[in-house]
Amino acid sequence: xxxxxxxxxxxxxxxxxxxxxxxxxxxxxxxxxxxxxxxxxxxxxxxxxxxxxxxxxxxxxxxxxxxxxxxxxxxxxxxxxxxxxxxxxxxxxxxxxxxxxxxxxxxxxxxxxxxxxxxxxxxxxxxxxxxxxxxxxxxxxxxxxxxxxxxxxxxxxxxxxxxxxxxxxxxxxxxxxxxxxxxxxxxxxxxxxxxxxxxxxxxxxxxxxxxxxxxxxxxxxxxxxxxxxxxxxxxxxxxxxxxxxxxxxxxxxxxxxxxxxxxxxxxxxxxxxxxxxxxxxxxxxxxxxxxxxxxxxxxxxxxxxxxxxxxxxxxxxxxxxxxxxxxxxxxxxxxxxxxxxxxxxxxxxxxxxxxxxxxxxxxxxxxxxxxxxxxxxxxxxxxxxxxxxxxxxxxxxxxxxxxxxxxxxxxxxxxxxxxxxxxxxxxxxxxxxxxxxxxxxxxxxx
Numbered sequence: 001x002x003x004x005x006x007x008x009x010x011x012x013x014x015x016x017x018x019x020x021x022x023x024x025x026x027x028x029x030x031x032x033x034x035x036x037x038x039x040x041x042x043x044x045x046x047x048x049x050x051x052x053x054x055x056x057x058x059x060x061x062x063x064x065x066x067x068x069x070x071x072x073x074x075x076x077x078x079x080x081x082x083x084x085x086x087x088x089x090x091x092x093x094x095x096x097x098x099x100x101x102x103x104x105x106x107x108x109x110x111x112x113x114x115x116x117x118x119x120x121x122x123x124x125x126x127x128x129x130x131x132x133x134x135x136x137x138x139x140x141x142x143x144x145x146x147x148x149x150x151x152x153x154x155x156x157x158x159x160x161x162x163x164x165x166x167x168x169x170x171x172x173x174x175x176x177x178x179x180x181x182x183x184x185x186x187x188x189x190x191x192x193x194x195x196x197x198x199x200x201x202x203x204x205x206x207x208x209x210x211x212x213x214x215x216x217x218x219x220x221x222x223x224x225x226x227x228x229x230x231x232x233x234x235x236x237x238x239x240x241x242x243x244x245x246x247x248x249x250x251x252x253x254x255x256x257x258x259x260x261x262x263x264x265x266x267x268x269x270x271x272x273x274x275x276x277x278x279x280x281x282x283x284x285x286x287x288x289x290x291x292x293x294x295x296x297x298x299x300x301x302x303x304x305x306x307x308x309x310x311x312x313x314x315x316x317x318x319x320x321x322x323x324x325x326x327x328x329x330x331x332x333x334x335x336x337x338x339x340x341x342x343x344x345x346x347x348x349x350x351x352x353x354x355x356x357x358x359x360x361x362x363x364x365x366x367x368x369x370x371x372x373x374x375x376x377x378x379x380x381x382x383x384x385x386x387x388x389x390x391x392x393x394x395x396x397x398x399x400x401x402x403x404x405x406x407x408x409x410x411x412x413x414x415x416x417x418x419x420x421x422x423x424x425x426x427x428x429x430x431x432x433x434x435x436x437x438x439x440x441x442x443x444x445x446x
Contacts, residue, residue: 001221001222001223002221002222002374002375003219003220003221003222004219004220004221004252004253004254004374004377005218005219005252005253006216006217006218006219006248006251006252007251007252007253008248008251008321008322008323009069009216009218009251010069010070010075010076010216010248010322010359011322011323012070012074012075012079012356012357012359013323013324013325013326013328013329013356013357014329014354014355014356014357015074015354015356016073016074016075016078016079016194016356017266017268017311017353017354017356018073018078018079018080018082018192018193018194018195018306019071019073019074019078019194019198020354021194021268021305021306021307021309022073022192022194022195022198022306025071025072025073025198028071028212028213028214029211029212029213030212030213030214030215030231030233030234031065031067031212031215031231031233031234031236032233032234033233033234034234034235034236034237035065035210035234035235035236035237036063036236036237036238037063037064037065037210037236037237037238038062038063038064038238038239038240039055039062039063039064039065039238039239039240039241039242039402040064040065040066040067040220040227040229040236040238040240040241040242041055041064041065041066041067041241041242041244042067042217042220042229042241042242042243042244042245043066043067043068043069043243043244043245043246043248044066044067044068044072044075044077044197044201044211044213044244045075045076045077045197045244045246045387045391046077046080046197046387046388046391046392046395047244047246047380047381047383047391047392047394047395047398048066048068048242048244048380048395049066049197049200049201049204049395050115050200050380050391050392050395050396050399051242051244051380051395051396051398051399051402052064052066052204052209052399053115053119053200053203053204054115054395054396054399054400055242055399055402055403056204056207056208056209058399058400058403058405059403060207060208063210064208064209064210065209065210065211065212065229065236065238066201066204066209066210066211066212067212067215067216067217067229067231067236068211068212068213068214068215069214069215069216069217070213070214070216071213071214072197072198072201072211072213073193073194073195073197073198076246076358076359076360076387077193077194077197077387077391078193078194078197079193079266079356079357079358079359080191080193080358080387080388081193081266081287081297081299081311081313082190082191082192082193082287082299082388083135083188083189083190083191083287083289083297083388084109084112084113084116084130084188084189084190084191084388084389084392085109085135085187085188085386085389086106086109086110086113086187086188086189086389087102087106087109087155087158087160087185087187087188088102088105088106088151088154088158089289089386102154102158103158104412106158106160108393108408108409108412109389109393110187111393111408111409112388112389112390112392112393112396113132113187113189113389115392115396116130116189116191116196116388116392117130117132117189119199119200119203120196120199122203123199123200123202123203123204123206124199124203125195125196125199125200125203126192126195126199126304128192128303128304128305129191129192129195129196129199129304129305130189130191130192130196131189131190131191132186132187132188132189132190133188133189133190133285134184134185134186134187134188135184135185135188135190135286135287135288135289136165136170136173136182136183136184136185136286136287136288136289137151137182137183137185137288137289137290137291138170138174138179138181138182138288138289138290138291138295138298139179139180139181139182139183139290139291139292139446140178140179140180140295140445140446141180141444141446142180143292144180144290144291144292144295144443144446145180145181145291147291147292148164148181148182148183148291151183151291152164152183155185160185160187161185161186162183162184162185163183163184164181164182164183164184165181165182165183165184166181167179167180167181169182170182171282172282172283173282173283173286174282174283174286174288174298174300174343175280175281175282175283175344176280176282176343176344178342178343178445179288182288183291188287189388190285190287190299191388192301192305192306193388195305212231212234215231215232215233215234216231216232217229217230217231218230218231218232219252220241220252220377222375223237225239225376226238226239226240226376227239227240227241227376227377229241239376240376240377240378240402241376241377241378242378242379242380242395242398242399242402243373243377243378243379243380243381243398244379244380244381244391244394244395244398245381246359246360246361246381246382246383246387246391247259247261247322247359247360247361247381247382248322249361249369249373249379249381249382251322254369254373254374254379255369255373255382255418255419257421257422257424258363258364258418258419258420258421258422259361259362259363259382259419259422260318260361260362260363260364260422260432261318261319261320261321261322261359261360261361262316262317262318262319262359262360262361262362262385263316263317263318263319263324263328263357263358263359263360264313264314264315264316264357264358264360264385265313265314265315265316265324265328265329265332265333265336265355265356265357265358266297266311266312266313266314266336266355266356266358267311267312267313267333267336267337267340267352267354267355267356268309268310268311268312268352268353268354269309269310269311269347269350269352269353270309270350270351270352270353271307271308271309271353272307272308272309272310276308276347276350277308279346279347280310280344280346280347282300283300284300284301284302284303284308285300285301285302285305286299286300287299287300290443290446291446292443292446294316294436294439294440294442294443294446295314295443295446296312296313296314296336296339296445296446297311297312297313297314298310298311298312298313298343299311299313309353310340310344312336312339312340313336314332314335314336314339314440315328315331315332315335315336315440316436316440317332317433317436318428318429318432318433318436319429320425320428320429322359324357324359328357329355329357332355332357333352333355335440336352336355337352338445339445342445360383360384360385360387361381361382361383361384362382362384362385363382363384363419363420364419364420364422365417365419365420366384367382367384367416367417367418367419368381368382368383368384368390368393368394368413368416369381369382369394369419370382370393370394370397370398370401370410370413370414371397371401371413371414372401378398378399378401378402379394379398380394380395380396380397380398380399381394382394382419393409393413394413396409396410397409397410397412397413397414401414
C-alpha cells in the first residue's frame, strides 16, 4: 500500500495584502467526515482552481473536491504581484529572454490568458481584477537600460511589439524621477490576484465543485485502484488526485532534492490620501517589472482593486524548510523601504500597511512538473516564479492528463526534461543565498 505523507504544511509570514484589502471573505467550510469523489484537487491557487475549471469543462458530471490548506487567496496566489505575462520572462536569465522555444511558450501563455478571460466572463468576476493593459520593464541605471535594450532586440527577433520610454515618459506614468528608461509591452494581463482567485472559487462552487478551506491535506493512501485523501478532520476517497501545491510537491515525496524553495518579499502602502496622490502624480494604475530580474517590482492600484496604494516587491531567500524567517522579513522590509523612498522621496517615512513573504518554486533547468507522478496522481506544480500564467497552464495540463484528453498544453509539459538534481545541503542553501545577496548588492536600488 503506497502512502504519501506531507512533511511540511504551508506556513506564511505576514497577511496576504491583496486579500486583506478586499475585505472579509465568506465563512470557510472545512472538510469534516468521510466523502467520495471522482477527483480531488489538492491546492486552491491559480493551478488548482484552473484544474477544477478545466475538469468541469471536459466533464460537467464529475464530482470534484478542492482542498485548500488555508483560506482562498491567503496562500501563494494572494501573495503574487499580479502580472500574467505573455512574452519571455525567464527569471534566471540576465534580461528575461528565454533559452528555449519562446514562440511556443508565448502561444501557450496567451492560451492561459484566454482561459482566464473566459473565466472572468463566465463567473462574473469584476473586470478590473483581470485587465490586459500591458506592463513596463523599468531601468534606473545604465546597466539596467542595457538589459532593456537586449530584451528589445530579442522581441524584435520574435516579431513582438514594444515601445521604448524615456525618463520623461516614465515619470508621466509612474510619478517617479527614478527611472532612466522603460520598455513597454502590451500583452500582459494585470491581475488583482486575490480578487481573481476568489472569483474563480465562487464560480466553481456555483458550478457544483466542493471547495473546502482550512483543510490541509496530511497525506493520501492508495486503496485498490483509488486513493484516500486525509485531512485532520475528514477524508475523501477518490479515483484520481491532482496535486497543485507548487513547491510542496516535495513535501509529499516527489522530486526530492530537485526543487528550489525560494521566497520573495513585498510591502504595500496604506491607502494614499488625496494629498499623497497629488504629490505622486502619474497614472493611477500601472505595473513595472525590473529590467534586471534581481531588481524591484513596483505596482500602483486604485479604486475597486483595493484603493490607491503602491506595492513594492524585492529581495529573495532560499529556504528549503519552506518557511521564511522573522529575520528574512525584517531585512526585506528595510531594503524595500529604502527602494520605495528612492522612487518616491515625497512619501519618505510613510509606514507600510502590509509586509509579506511569497513562496516560489524553481528548478535549475526551468521546467515544471505537470504529468502523472504516481498511479492516478497528476501534478500541476513548479511555476518557476510565473505563478499566474504558468500555474494556469500546469493546472489545465494536469486536468487534461487526468481525464486522458490530449492537448497541446499537456504535450508541452510531458515533453519537458525532469528537474535537475540540486547540490546537496548545506552547500545548496549557503551557496544559493550567497549568490542572491551578491546579485542584490550588484543591482543596488534597481
